[in-house]
Amino acid sequence: RKEVEQDPGPFNVPEGATVAFNCTYSNSASQSFFWYRQDCRKEPKLLMSVYSSGNEDGRFTAQLNRASQYISLLIRDSKLSDSATYLCVVNGGSSASKIIFGSGTRLSIRP
């Protein structure tokens, strides 16, 4: 089983739709969690951190479920500019080798 797993997609949804991604992780001792966005042939950029209480930033909402060991990202009222690959990142401890990146979920928003 991979340490961090994401559905690779692609998810192809119409503009204005709500879309949700999940990411599961295997290390129950993982300490911090993030969602990154990566555009084609560009570097990943931090989208948001994920907290147990959940957090929201505009149209984006991230949730952490420690009991089931998954994090989620919800995008409401999707825009064409949301088309990208979304990477789940899990930090399992005090060593850099414990920072694990998912392979990413591709999202394509159509007009």
Added chain:
Amino acid sequence: DGGITQSPKYLFRKEGQNVTLSCEQNLNHDAMYWYRQDPGQGLRLIYYSQIVNDFQKGDIAEGYSVSREKKESFPLTVTSAQKNPTAFYLCATSDRPSGNTIYFGEGSWLTVV
């Protein structure tokens, strides 16, 4: 202008040649990392450094070497021993490895010709 600067952005290498990718940061971050990304794949850790003059191997260190003589700089050398070096290389930093956000440079595309 603050941030992480990688150079060159595009590099072509002949088989058997060593090449060095530069990474410079002015964020005053302690930790620096090198990742490799292949098409459709996740990021894989090559090397990381938590302090000056110290670095550790990541998951795929074979065929690569690094140095950390200055806090600001963490160059990566891709040696001829790396059998399949064509990839996207990303340098990253964080102010400490544990629980902190990672920030990336714009990346370097290496192609073996």
